[in-house]
Amino acid sequence: MPESSRRKHIFLRDDYRCVYCDTVFPDHDLTLDHVQPRVKGGDHSDGNLVTCCKACNTLKAGQAAWFFLASDELRRKNFLKNAKAVWPRIKRAIEEEARKTK
Numbered sequence: 760m761p762e763s764s765r766r767k768h769i770f771l772r773d774d775y776r777c778v779y780c781d782t783v784f785p786d787h788d789l790t791l792d793h794v795q796p797r798v799k800g801g802d803h804s805d806g807n808l809v810t811c812c813k814a815c816n817t818l819k820a821g822q823a824a825w826f827f828l829a830s831d832e833l834r835r836k837n838f839l840k841n842a843k844a845v846w847p848r849i850k851r852a853i854e855e856e857a858r859k860t861k
């Protein structure tokens with residue numbers, strides 16, 4: 760799938776809502792986020808891609824979602840509610856990391 764239709768596919772799936780801040784944005788304010796960064800072994804599959812606004816993407820930077828969300832309870836709750844298509848192992852990693860960080 761070409762990158763442009765890939766973006767569209769994920770944005771449509773997530774209703775143009777940033778999974779981290781639970782806010783709907785126009786297309787040009789959204790980015791495609793690799794929940795597990797590609798440089799850290801994440802792939803380019805639907806289960807590893809979510810809709811993310813530019814502000815949250817800047818905050819997350821190059822981190823894996825579980826580190827980004829460990830100390831951010833609000834974004835973590837939003838993510839677990841919104842990211843329905845994300846691999847279950849990723850959701851487990853997020854919950855485990857949050858428990859460790861408490």
Ligand SMILES: [Zn+2]
Pocket residue numbers: 777778779780781782811812813814815816
């Ligand atoms: Zn956001």
